[in-house]
Amino acid sequence: MNKPEFFVTPGYGKRNLKLFHYSQAVKIGNRLELSGQGGWNDDWEFPASITDEIAQAFRNGPFWPRPHCAVDQSFAVLQSTRLRAAREGSRSRSPASSSCIVRRGVREYRASDAARGRHMSYGTQWSEVMCMSVKVTIGPPVISINHGSTFLVSEFDGSITDATDQGLYSRDTRYLSRYQLYIDGEPWIFLNSGAIAYYASRTYLVNPRVLTEHGTIEAGTLGLVLGRTIGEALHEDIDIRNYSSHRAHFNLELLIRNDFADIFEVRAKALTRRGHIETEWTSEGQQLISRYVHGDFRRALMLSLEGCDSRALYGNGRINFAVDLAPGAAWHVCCKYHIEEDGVLRRAPGDCAHVCESSRPGQTLAQWKQVTTQITTSNEEWYRLYRQAVEDMAALRLAADEKRPDELLAAAGVPWFVSVFGRDSLIVSLQNMMVYPDFARGTLKRLAELQATERDDYRDAEPGKMPHELRVGELAHFKRIPHTPYYGTADATILYIIAWHEAWKWLGDEGLVARYAETIKQCLRWIDHYGDRDGDGFQEYLTRSDKGYENMGWKDAGDAVLYPDGSPVKGPKALCELQGYVFDAKRRAAECVEYLGDPDLAGNLRREAAVLQQRFEERFWCEDLGYYAYALDGDKKPVKTIASNAGHLLWSGIVRPDRAERVVRRLREPDMWSGWGIRTLSARHPAYNPFSYQNGSVWPHDNGIIAMGFKRYGFAQEAALITRDISEAGRYFLLNRLPELYAGIERGPGTFPVQYLGANVPQAWAAGSVFQLLRAILGLEADAPNKTLYLDPVLPRWLPDLTVRQLRIGQATLDLRFWREGTVTRHEVLAQQGDVRVEARDTSRTNG
Numbered sequence: 001m002n003k004p005e006f007f008v009t010p011g012y013g014k015r016n017l018k019l020f021h022y023s024q025a026v027k028i029g030n031r032l033e034l035s036g037q038g039g040w041n042d043d044w045e046f047p048a049s050i051t052d053e054i055a056q057a058f059r060n061g062p063f064w065p066r067p068h069c070a071v072d073q074s075f076a077v078l079q080s081t082r083l084r085a086a087r088e089g090s091r092s093r094s095p096a097s098s099s100c101i102v103r104r105g106v107r108e109y110r111a112s113d114a115a116r117g118r119h120m121s122y123g124t125q126w127s128e129v130m131c132m133s134v135k136v137t138i139g140p141p142v143i144s145i146n147h148g149s150t151f152l153v154s155e156f157d158g159s160i161t162d163a164t165d166q167g168l169y170s171r172d173t174r175y176l177s178r179y180q181l182y183i184d185g186e187p188w189i190f191l192n193s194g195a196i197a198y199y200a201s202r203t204y205l206v207n208p209r210v211l212t213e214h215g216t217i218e219a220g221t222l223g224l225v226l227g228r229t230i231g232e233a234l235h236e237d238i239d240i241r242n243y244s245s246h247r248a249h250f251n252l253e254l255l256i257r258n259d260f261a262d263i264f265e266v267r268a269k270a271l272t273r274r275g276h277i278e279t280e281w282t283s284e285g286q287q288l289i290s291r292y293v294h295g296d297f298r299r300a301l302m303l304s305l306e307g308c309d310s311r312a313l314y315g316n317g318r319i320n321f322a323v324d325l326a327p328g329a330a331w332h333v334c335c336k337y338h339i340e341e342d343g344v345l346r347r348a349p350g351d352c353a354h355v356c357e358s359s360r361p362g363q364t365l366a367q368w369k370q371v372t373t374q375i376t377t378s379n380e381e382w383y384r385l386y387r388q389a390v391e392d393m394a395a396l397r398l399a400a401d402e403k404r405p406d407e408l409l410a411a412a413g414v415p416w417f418v419s420v421f422g423r424d425s426l427i428v429s430l431q432n433m434m435v436y437p438d439f440a441r442g443t444l445k446r447l448a449e450l451q452a453t454e455r456d457d458y459r460d461a462e463p464g465k466m467p468h469e470l471r472v473g474e475l476a477h478f479k480r481i482p483h484t485p486y487y488g489t490a491d492a493t494i495l496y497i498i499a500w501h502e503a504w505k506w507l508g509d510e511g512l513v514a515r516y517a518e519t520i521k522q523c524l525r526w527i528d529h530y531g532d533r534d535g536d537g538f539q540e541y542l543t544r545s546d547k548g549y550e551n552m553g554w555k556d557a558g559d560a561v562l563y564p565d566g567s568p569v570k571g572p573k574a575l576c577e578l579q580g581y582v583f584d585a586k587r588r589a590a591e592c593v594e595y596l597g598d599p600d601l602a603g604n605l606r607r608e609a610a611v612l613q614q615r616f617e618e619r620f621w622c623e624d625l626g627y628y629a630y631a632l633d634g635d636k637k638p639v640k641t642i643a644s645n646a647g648h649l650l651w652s653g654i655v656r657p658d659r660a661e662r663v664v665r666r667l668r669e670p671d672m673w674s675g676w677g678i679r680t681l682s683a684r685h686p687a688y689n690p691f692s693y694q695n696g697s698v699w700p701h702d703n704g705i706i707a708m709g710f711k712r713y714g715f716a717q718e719a720a721l722i723t724r725d726i727s728e729a730g731r732y733f734l735l736n737r738l739p740e741l742y743a744g745i746e747r748g749p750g751t752f753p754v755q756y757l758g759a760n761v762p763q764a765w766a767a768g769s770v771f772q773l774l775r776a777i778l779g780l781e782a783d784a785p786n787k788t789l790y791l792d793p794v795l796p797r798w799l800p801d802l803t804v805r806q807l808r809i810g811q812a813t814l815d816l817r818f819w820r821e822g823t824v825t826r827h828e829v830l831a832q833q834g835d836v837r838v839e840a841r842d843t844s845r846t847n848g
Contacts, residue, residue: 004028134752136732138739138761142166146395146414146762147199147230147361150339150346153415154179157190158203158226165266165415168234168301170339170346172419172473174266175301178257181224181238182318183217184210184250188224198395198762199361200229200353207250214249222248222325227353231361232346236335237353242325254319254335260292260299262473264481267416274474281314288314297477300340308333368394373435375774376803384736385727385770392737392767393432400442407442410768413740413760420470420485422447422492423554424765426499427701431768433506433782434775437808440503441512447496448519450485457544458482460552464526466492468552482547490541490552493523493531494581501588508784508810513592520589524605527582533572537615538579538632540572553578554702555645555680559687560694561631564641566686574632577645579616580652583609587653595785613654626662628655642672642682644702650709660713667706668718675747676729677703678722683744690744690754697756699741700726704769707776714843716779716794723773724798729753730770738766778802778818779843784810787836792843793818793825803830812836 007025008017017023144153150170153160160166160179168176181188186208193203203226209219221244227237242248258277265271275294281287286305292298303319305312310321310331323331336348351359357366372390377383393410398420400407410432411417412424425447429440450470452461459482468489475481482488497520504513531539541552550558550568553575561569586609594602620628622638628646629638647667649655655663667673671683674690677698681688688696703722710719725747730738732752740763743754760766777799779792789809795802801819812834818827829838 134732135734136742136753136755137734138755138759139757140164143193143195143201143203144414144761145195145197145199145201145228145230146418148232148398149411149418150230150232150234151414151418152176152228152230152234156193156203157188157205158193158228159187165269167266168337169263169415169418170233171341172263172471172476173299173341174259174261174263175299175339176234176256176337177259177261178255180255181205181226182251182253182255183207183222184212185253186210189219193226197356197362197365198391199231199359199365200227200356202227202353210250212250215246217248217250218244222250227356229349229351229353229356229359229361231349231359233339233348234337235348235351235353236337238333238335240323240325240331242327242329245327247327248323248325250323252321252323255317256288256303256319257317258290258292258301260474262475263416264471264473264475283311283313286312288319294474295478297474298340298342302338302340302345304336304338306334306336364397365391365394368397368436371436371806373807374805376805377799378801379799381731381736382727382799385730385738386774388736389738389767389770390435392762393428393436393764395762396764396767398442400446407445408439409442409446410439410764412765413763416760417763419472420446420450420467422450422467422469423489423495426492426495427554427705428764428768429499430495430502431701431704431765431772433502434780434807435771437503437506440499440507444496444500444503444512444516444519447492448516451519451522452487456487458547459484459486459488460543460545460548461487462526462530464493464522464524465530466496466523468492468549482545486548488543488545488549488552489556490531490539490575490578491554491581493526494539494578494585496520497523497585497589498581501585501592504592504785506782506784506809508787510595510785514596517593517596520592524586524589527585531578531582536636537612538574538619539582540574540632541578542572553645555643555694557694559692560680561639562641562681562685562687562695563633563639564685569631569639570634572634574636575645576620576628576631577648577652579612579620580649580654583612583616583654584652586612613656616654617656617659621656621659625666627666628663641685642666644672644678644680644706647678647702647706647709650713651705652709653712655709655713657713660715664710664713664715664718668721670746673725674698674744675725676742676744676753677725678706679744683746691756693741693756696744697741698729698744698753699766700729700738700769701765701772704765704772704776707773711776711779711792711843716777716792716843717796719773719776720794720796720799723777724796726769726773737761738769739763740766778804779841780807782809784836787812789814789836789838790841791816791827791838792841793827795820795825805831809836810834814838 004026006023008023141156142153143156144151152168153166155161160176162178167174188205189208191204191206193201195201205224205226206220207217207222210217223241223243225239229235260277261271275292278291280289288303289300291300310323313320325331334352338348339346349359356362375383375386396411397408398411399405400409409425410428411419412421425443429443432439447466450467452465453463455462465487467485467487469483470485471481471483476484500516500520533540543549549556551560559568561573563569586605590602590605619632620638622629622640625640627642628649630641630643630645631639633639646663650660650663667678672679679696679698680702681695683696690696703726707719707722729742730736733739739759739761741756741759743756745754777794781790787810795818803817805815807814807816814829814836815831816827817830818825
């Protein structure tokens, strides 16, 4: 019989053992039992009431150092009640005698006599319990896989159904709109399925009972595995095995339909047939070709059947195989869906799905993990969240130039935003500086190529302006939409300057700074001329296009900018964060142009930033709110709506230091702080709706930017609280994957984060928020030109240790270890390659 092994952490864990005969974990064979988070404060004081103790446990956080033991995947997680029982005078017989077990979503209790009958929360973190039984999925129950500009959305059983937005898409066109597998006219029975990587999925099906001309095939005697791998196009494998003791002769049918619909129309559920589709079957080549022609817009899907002994026939919209299987025999076919766009053929991956790890997407994922910053920590949930975010960024990589596949930028998200997005790609570049700073290279290059050179009101384009969104589907081709590209963004041009400077500070590439100097000057001219529509020194926006966007900040929903009474703000609108971005951009640009040898321009930019800061405080600060106005309206009156946008002002540094604490305090009030993150809009506002897109929901990237602002002004604990909220929400989402946004409902015992229908997942700046939150905790700032990394780490209790590996600063890399000793965070350099020094600095402050 295996002997039990007991574990405690250093410090308070050893003290617990001595005082209360209390162990934090016990391992017996491959079974690991873990204690929970206690409801005491740093002075070992317990609240008088159970309710207060539960609240204290939430503040303490659910994470603690877990012993590194090899256990199987079926181990049970236990929450100990011993500490409370011991405090109440109970003596225990053994360190593991009182516990309560969570297994497969069902909770059992094993409590000591003194603890029986008391509330289950003794020393227990409610969110940790609930997470065992609740996993939140985003959107309808579908499987999504993607790679580059191509993605597939299907039912769990692999089918693609009518009247949905499912299908095979590439570059804004849906190539496959209907798909179903049949056995002698009957659909197969679904067992299980899942995405085994972001680019591959596997589905398990069995047959229903079918009557064939050769006899009856009993249900469940044939197993079908549907494997899919996405590259530039789709590779699909169908494998069938006969598990019966009788020969099976049947017809396997593939129903396939194509509509070649534009993604904008699919999303709007308003399809209009314009061109015509021709389908051609070649029996000799075993190939089905569907072509769409509308004027000079041409697309095609070519399905090639390979590796199969059965000859396929085609008729009535179905491909039919006559399959004859002896007992135990197997049958296989490769279905390669090649995509043709304007004469360019994009081929499906050549490798079958069962070896997807060795396919090109699999190899690029492996390479991605080798070049990105990795972490280890005893906080397993944070590790999973970080690891998934790294993989999500891999899933959303786009080639900035098809001739240079190594130059990358990030697509905004799947399924609706697999394209170039100015604001999104720039923010993601900023988020990824500590993980993959080279994202900025591809982003800066591609957006510079798309920078507007003339005014075009239909596309809201103006000289020097950076694009919002580029589309290449049918509607864009015929200019039925202005996204060719569309320039309806008020912040991308400003953020371009910020990303340019930040890339220089992390990459240390002087050539990159010089390469885009003229692009930056055009950005600055746009800011001063077109961005400031009325010459008052503030940034305003108002569309000139009949198909333009009402709102052009990051909150770009039509109803996102509201007066306190809930009515829409009259334009032109001067959002508060735009002014902060300009302040930051001009100061950053000043440093770069001075480095390039233009001190006069640098001086002018610094003076302009200082004047802007002074005027901003005069016009945007609302003393009666203790907060900054959301915006100035078309009459230059402050819009006194409490929204999250003011948190971005802390990130930009425009906030007067003596007012920063009031902004932080206001964001921490219950109407803004949901417990799952900071809401986009106050819960006291008449338009508040936690299930809306931007009027009360929680956006991880918004919280990441605000956390960086908190840290900038010395509010490290508050930054850690935001990080805790977002990371704990992430624990509930399937695969620990943060969606684009989720509902802003209030957190409480027994609650969990609730999805926003239609949220993109994976989504780039949601994944990137994990890196930004971690950067806020560690206080990382790079100065690669001077070969220096600055840090100011303040690890919270729930993240007691962290090791960062392959952190790149210029040409150097570092491995850094951080850990808590009491309330102090320590660090050490574990490994170093290249010339770089690490300098600690203290930005903390007494903030009450």
